[in-house]
Every structure is written in C-alpha cells, then in structure tokens.
Amino acid sequence: MRRTPHPVALLAVTAATLTACTWGSDQDAKDVQPPAAPRGVTVQAGSATTAHVMWNQATDDTGVTGYDVYRGATRVKRVPSRTHMVDVVGLKPSTTYTFTVRARDAEGNVGPAGRKLTVTTPAAATADREPPSRPGSARGTVEGSRAVKLSWGASKDDQGIASYEIYQGTSKIHSVAGSERETLLTGLRPGTDYRFTVKALDAADNASPASRTVRLTTAAGQDDGRGTAPTDFRAKTRHADGAYYIDLAWTPPHTGGAVAEYQIHLDGKTATSLVFGGTAPRKKATHSFYVGKEPGDTHRVKLRAKLPDGTWGGYSAERTVTTG
Template identity: 50%
Template sequence: MEGITVQRPHARTALACSAALLLATLTACGGSAQADTKHPTVPEGVTAQAGSATSVHVMWERASDNEGIAGYDVYRAGRKAASVAAGKLMTDIDGLAASTAYTFTVRARDAAGNLSAPSAAAPVTTPAAAPADKEAPTGPTELRGEAAGGRTVTLSWGGSTDDVGVTSYDIYQEDSRIHSVPGTRTTARLTGLRPGTVYTFTVRARDAADRSSADSDALDLTTPSAPGAPDSTAPTGLRTKATARGEESLVDLSWDQPDTGGTIPAYQLFLNGEPTTTIVWGGTPPTGRATYRLTLTDPPGTRYSLKIRPKLPDGKWGDFSAQRTVVLPG
C-alpha cells in the first residue's frame, strides 16, 4: 500500500534510544532551564498607620530578586491579609476592630513562588470608634518642601483641625495616595523618586470616621537631574482658570516654555492622566509664555487634572509639566 510507513520494532527502539541520548546530552550541556530557587530579599521600612478605627495603611520599601519581584504578601499576626502586585508598595487593610493592637509583616514573592523571609513586624493600634464624628477635618495649610537629592523630597505643612481629632495625613502625588503619616506629625520624607522629574504634591487630613479633608494647596518640586543627564524639558509655571459660558466651561491655560535649543511645534494635553488633544499652533509658534483655551461640556462640579508636555525639535515628546486641578464652575 502506498502512503503508509510501517516501523519495525527495532526501528522504534533505535528512535527511542536516540531521543533519550539527545535529552541526556542537552541536560549534561546545560540545555534545560534551571529552576529559580533563590528567595527575594526581605522588604524593609515596613510601617503600619491607622487610617481609621477599622482600617490600617501598611507601607514598605521595594525588595529585590535575581529574576524580579512578582508581588508582595501582607500578613496580620502571621496570617495573610492581602496580596498586591510588584508595582505597589502599600495597601489598606480593612475590617479591623477599633481600639485593638495589631502587628503586620510583609514578604516579597517572585514568579517562581519563592517567598522572602518575613519583614520586621510593624505594630499599630487602631483608635476608638468615634460615632459622634460628623465633620471632615479642615484642609492642611502652607504645604512646603524641598528636594533632598535626586530621589528624595521632604514635605511639611500646617496641621488640620477636626471635631474629634485628626487620625492621619495622606500625601498625594497627582491624585494618587503615595504615603501616610500619623495625625500627630506634619512632616513626611518621600523616597524612590526619579531624578530630573517634576512632582506635584498635595496633602489631606483624615479622621477616625475615615472622612478626608479638602486638598491642601498643590506644591511643585523638581528633583535634581542625575550627573551627566540632560536638563529637564518640562514646561513650568502652568496656571489654569475656569469660567462658565452658557452650557460650556472654558479652561484657560498658560505656561512658560522650556529651553529646548529650538522651536517647540506642539504640546500634548492630558486630562486625568489620558492624552486628550495635541495643541498645534496655527502660525508661527509663540516664544516665551504660551496660552491655550480648552472648551468642555461636562456638568458643573466636574473635577479634572491637567498637565502638558512639549514636542521637542527632534520629534520626541519631552517631560511633563506639573499637574493642575480644576473644578468646572456652575
């Protein structure tokens, strides 16, 4: 019969032996992947701060691993309470009891499932429940700070008041909470930042009923560039003004253009972290301070965060400006 190949027993045996010999040869020469058995380093700097009578905010510093960190596991008294992805260095643990002492540890985890040893335990005691706390705290005042190197900044602010008491202060960077400190402190030290980058910080106070204050005034800080790195290409002095016009809202932006060694042909405008429009000049690009008017049709009270970045003379996008927040007027 044509088209059918019949293997004799001795031929099948020879093929099996050849496959076994090839596998043995590859294994002997290092052809098979080595299992990852190395454990990540232990997370350091673990802190636990009561956010309310029933929640605790746990933070830690980044760990390292020979193949890369896949995530972190947070333990309460030795039992896993939460797991987060590798990019997060904090989490909130809810559902706790008021006026209760807790301890938290953190373990790093790699893609092979290897866990680090537990971190040092971070103790915390939740405050008493405050059912009579019906008012949010006042907003922090006079936010100020300075860059202490390319990767660290220090912040300080005027304290808030509350009808019962301030439990904690939360530090936000572009509307994302990145740090918390106890309500008895009005300073914070932030690490893990990038050199040559503009950061916009705000602070909110929080009470035991988990109510947050309004934002403090925004503070822009630029970390120094790394040695030998090019200067920042971020626009500076970004200001916004929102006015109502019938059913529309007009947002006027103005900013100082960066020195890029050439003409900036366009800017990209981001709303709430998403690219919204490209600002292209109708004629000769302006020099010095630039302006742009944005028209929005969202309802009054809608909140937006805005930032821009320039298109550089070489065609690449430059650094982001500081972020500004606007609330559409009625």
C-alpha cells in the same frame, strides 16, 4: 523639557534585580531560591479601622512577581510586584495589630517576612460625619535629586486627626501620624516635576479637602543625599579611665518621624551601628564610643541615618579629631 512622572510609591527605593549566574547549569532547572525579605517596612494607622503598610522592593534571582501582606498569621492582601503599599481595612478601633510583608517569585517561592511591625488603631468616634478642615500652609523644599521635604499646617477636627495622607496627583503615596506636620519623601527621579497635596483623615475615615498643591522639581543629575543627612555634626575626643573616646553630637534629619538607627563611619570604614531604644531623639542626638588608648592618633568620623523608608540617608560632614 521636564519629564512628567508616573505615580510612584515614595519612600520606596528601587533595587536592581539580581540575575543568577548560570555557567554550566541547566537553564530549565526549577527555581527553588526564595526572594529576599522586603526592607523598609512601615505601618501607620490611617483611622480607627484602617492601617497603611509600605515597604521597599525585594530582590530575587529570577525576579519578584508580587507581595503578600499579613496581619498576624493571616494573609490579608496579595499585590503585584509594582505595588509597594496597601491600605488594610476592616480593622477594629483601639486594637493592636502586627503586620509583615513577604515577597514571592514566578515559581511560587515565598521569601521570609520583612520586619514585624505593630500598630494600634485609635478609638472610634461616635456618629462622626464631619470631615477635618483643610491642611493649611502646605509647602515643600527640594533635598537634592531624589528627595523632597513637605510640611503643612494642622487640620482641625472635633474628634481629632488620625493621620495625614500624601498624594502625588490623584495617587496616595504616603501616610504619617496625625501628630506630624512634615515628612521626607525619597526615591524620586532626578530633574522631574512633581505635584503633591495633603489630606487629613479622622478616626471615622472622614477625609478633609486637599491642601493647596505643592509643585517641586528635583535637582538634575546625582547628588550625595546631603538633604537627608544629619546636620550640625560635631566630634571631639575625651580621655577617661585610661582610654580615649570620641563624643558625637548632631541634629537628626527631619523625616516626619523619629530616626532610631545610625551608621558611624571611622577612617573610611563602618565602625558601628547605633540604635536608640525607647524614644529616639528628634532635636539633638549624642553618642560616645571607644577608639583606643594611644594619644596622638588622628581619626576621621561621619555618620548617616536610616530613613523611615529603610534606606540610608546622606552622610553628615566629616570631622577630624586627634586623641589627647
């Protein structure tokens, strides 16, 4: 029998709570260690007056009890530890905002801020009361035991689409820009039935009717995350200026947004991190890195992408190359 999941904050990965070793210590000593910074912080303008902020669970030696969401230096939301996403309302149209998230524990220790992100709200639509049309052709595919990919047809609106909202049952779990037509949802449970719908939102906060329900069941057991891995991965060596380089080429995973960071593994170890500045490639990506001056050296290379939720995706296929 399939398990029916509780609504989950997708694009949030559960991390194990770390328990401090208390060998020979005073059990009643006051906790002064603050939680770690939340990872995987993302922000998306929902409309001209709202923004959707999401993050991954932070860790603490005694356990995180809640999160504080800041707009600039002002705390605008305080939520319990089970919540990893909020909608910030009351914003101004055509305005740029900066958001951060901090974790807190039972002793009131507040951790450092996670990644600082900015978002610009769209312009307001004058006297707009007409909701967008229903998103069409909603469909999905299972990407292993812990991820699914959703796609949908564009909605229409006389003032334009500001964002698309993803629902699991009646719970909103994710939001993407109005220009996107697909998204990758991670952090799911293996062997579990899920029901997803998509709604379009315009700049005036008018919501469309829900798309048709997409029913998906994640694969049982564990997997290597191949559904979130770069594809068409190729590697070859090149000789230039007395040294050898490995040239890489791949297709980024389809996540519903650009993937800007990758981790390259060489001969079983992390060799380097690659971060694309500016606009990250979405169809084909390439990179070249130095490996030495000796001919005849054989290397194994693979890479993985950092997903929009801040977690690492699955590894690409591994390629073997020989210098010279």
